[in-house]
Amino acid sequence: MIRLTELALPLDHPAEALPQVVAKHLGVAQSELQNLTVFKRSYDARKKNSEIKFIYIVDVGLTNEATVLARFESDHHVRPSPDTHYYPVAQAPAELTERPVVIGFGPCGLFAALILAQMGFKPIVLERGRNVRTRTKDTWALWRNNVLTPESNVQFGEGGAGLFSDGKLYSQIKDPKFYGRKVMHEFVRAGAPEEIMYVSKPHIGTFRLTGVVAAMREEIIALGGEVRFESKVASLDVEQNRVQGVTLANGEQIKSRYVVLAVGHSARDTFRMLHDVGVYVEAKPFAIGFRIEHPQSLIDHARLGKYAGHPDLGAADYKLVHHAKNGRAVYSFCMCPGGTVVAATSEEGRVVTNGMSQYSRNERNANAGIVVSINPDEDFPGGPLAGIDLQEALESHAYVAGGKNYCAPGQLVGDFIKAKPSTKLGEVEPSYKPGITLGDLSSTLPSYAIDAIREALPAFGKKIRGFDRADAVLTGVETRTSSPVRISRHRDSLQSVNTQGLYPAGEGAGYAGGILSAGVDGIKIAEELAKAMLNDLAGE
Numbered sequence: 436m437i438r439l440t441e442l443a444l445p446l447d448h449p450a451e452a453l454p455q456v457v458a459k460h461l462g463v464a465q466s467e468l469q470n471l472t473v474f475k476r477s478y479d480a481r482k483k484n485s486e487i488k489f490i491y492i493v494d495v496g497l498t499n500e501a502t503v504l505a506r507f508e509s510d511h512h513v514r515p516s517p518d519t520h521y522y523p524v525a526q527a528p529a530e531l532t533e534r535p536v537v538i539g540f541g542p543c544g545l546f547a548a549l550i551l552a553q554m555g556f557k558p559i560v561l562e563r564g565r566n567v568r569t570r571t572k573d574t575w576a577l578w579r580n581n582v583l584t585p586e587s588n589v590q591f592g593e594g595g596a597g598l599f600s601d602g603k604l605y606s607q608i609k610d611p612k613f614y615g616r617k618v619m620h621e622f623v624r625a626g627a628p629e630e631i632m633y634v635s636k637p638h639i640g641t642f643r644l645t646g647v648v649a650a651m652r653e654e655i656i657a658l659g660g661e662v663r664f665e666s667k668v669a670s671l672d673v674e675q676n677r678v679q680g681v682t683l684a685n686g687e688q689i690k691s692r693y694v695v696l697a698v699g700h701s702a703r704d705t706f707r708m709l710h711d712v713g714v715y716v717e718a719k720p721f722a723i724g725f726r727i728e729h730p731q732s733l734i735d736h737a738r739l740g741k742y743a744g745h746p747d748l749g750a751a752d753y754k755l756v757h758h759a760k761n762g763r764a765v766y767s768f769c770m771c772p773g774g775t776v777v778a779a780t781s782e783e784g785r786v787v788t789n790g791m792s793q794y795s796r797n798e799r800n801a802n803a804g805i806v807v808s809i810n811p812d813e814d815f816p817g818g819p820l821a822g823i824d825l826q827e828a829l830e831s832h833a834y835v836a837g838g839k840n841y842c843a844p845g846q847l848v849g850d851f852i853k854a855k856p857s858t859k860l861g862e863v864e865p866s867y868k869p870g871i872t873l874g875d876l877s878s879t880l881p882s883y884a885i886d887a888i889r890e891a892l893p894a895f896g897k898k899i900r901g902f903d904r905a906d907a908v909l910t911g912v913e914t915r916t917s918s919p920v921r922i923s924r925h926r927d928s929l930q931s932v933n934t935q936g937l938y939p940a941g942e943g944a945g946y947a948g949g950i951l952s953a954g955v956d957g958i959k960i961a962e963e964l965a966k967a968m969l970n971d972l973a974g975e
């Protein structure tokens with residue numbers, strides 16, 4: 436196959452224009468093209484008032500590929516296509532009796548389990564929360580009726596934290612082995628829209644993701660794996676620095692010398708347990724702030740100009756950064772076009788925000804976290820678990836400020852900038868359910884964060900006109916931007932630095948940030964675990 440990059444076509448081009456342009460570019464007849472596939476389609480809207488075009492990367496087969504490639508030797512936009520197929524690294528022998536355990540069934544645990552199952556390793560998955568169907572009901576009970584189920588909510592349950600999300604599937608990670616393609620491919624096989632394979636900023640949306648996750652679970656089971664819900668791991672059994680198995684909250688023990696730890700960033704009790712049993716845990720930086728909401732049409736017009744509302748472009752997104760005078764970086768986080776702000780706590784008496792959307796992204800508001808980076812040395816010294824303590828304190832305070840009923844504290848941007856409490860909404864109607872309590876957000880975060888955000892909002896208004904409009908709504912607090920701890924692992928074996936056989940993985944361990952990177956990390960972990968198991972077997 437030959438890969439062509441930087442092919443620009445007008446936004447409204449007919450489907451047949453693409454093969455025509457490819458054939459013309461390569462100087463061959465259109466009839467010679469075989470298997471033309473789009474590898475990536477993006478658009479560039481950075482230059483204001485200029486024509487927006489689709490930019491394609493395509494792979495195409497030709498009978499005379501070598502001759503064509505030779506002709507384009509000095510053109511770096513025409514190259515042999517890389518092999519992006521996924522090849523399993525191991526196959527479990529039929530006589531293997533020991534089974535790897537995967538703790539957590541978010542994207543990381545899901546992919547670790549799926550890859551292990553596809554290689555014949557029949558994993559046992561232990562997930563503290565409930566299956567997608569029941570979990571969906573539990574989560575809506577908080578949003579509609581102010582009732583939290585601590586073990587089944589936005590953070591915990593089948594699909595992990597990414598289930599009720601925008602389902603954005605892009606990441607900045609380096610991916611030389613194309614594991615990201617494997618993640619996308621498996622999502623499509625399980626029912627995700629085909630376009631996620633090629634659009635530059637793919638997303639699935641919440642409703643579709645639930646079906647996809649359930650289908651992948653069925654495949655794991657069909658391959659001999661086991662997926663157990665409402666099975667919280669309460670303790671890790673470690674002897675002589677080697678994991679021997681796990682103990683569940685109900686007292687049941689499961690033996691295994693190979694344990695994947697993919698518990699996400701909200702498993703605070705599990706982090707504390709790991710620290711207690713001696714697993715090496717260290718504090719790491721994360722970010723705190725608020726969610727901001729604007730009408731989606733404001734963002735569309737600012738980003739896409741005359742193309743706002745174009746059906747092929749969808750709802751526009753943004754990414755903003757401001758370096759505040761007090762040295763803090765303020766940035767937009769997990770921007771959800773056409774989505775809603777959600778109550779994302781997993782603990783009673785706490786309030787934390789996040790954002791989600793459906794595939795259509797057609798809700799009236801755009802939302803994003805506006806957050807400030809914080810780090811252990813300066814902001815939460817006091818040991819490996821001090822970041823968790825800080826998160827808990829901020830979320831408890833937000834719960835009280837919101838009215839002690841899971842409503843969140845909120846303030847209008849204009850009032851926040853002027854440091855005056857809000858009493859009345861403007862045109863922007865906040866989407867957070869169960870609701871927001873208007874007031875003053877300045878006590879809900881440390882003063883350095885408040886100062887930095889106060890300075891950043893007008894600066895963002897210069898980049899996106901109207902971003903600092905007086906009636907845009909801030910909802911607090913956004914504290915679970917990433918894990919407050921790292922469960923450090925060896926670079927090559929991917930096992931814990933002091934506990935053999937334990938594979939810290941995904942977002943909770945500090946090795947991923949988002950659905951795609953968590954899935955990719957799950958694949959890497961499954962491969963290293965499988966190789967180690969076969970190695971140990973050969974030596975026994």
Ligand code: FAD
Nearest residue numbers: 539541543563595596597600602603668699941942949950
């Ligand atoms: P998680 O998804 O957190 O999964 C961990 C799982 O482990 C959970 O199911 C939990 O119940 C389970 N668990 C924890 N402790 C135990 C235990 N002791 N025993 C058994 N099971 C346990 N990312 C994106 O890329 N795009 C988005 O659009 C996006 N939107 C988001 C919206 C929301 C509302 C939230 C909360 C997050 C969003 N994210 C998004 C972030 C993304 O969801 C996470 O980065 C990703 O899910 C991390 O995957 P993970 O598998 O490492 O951990």
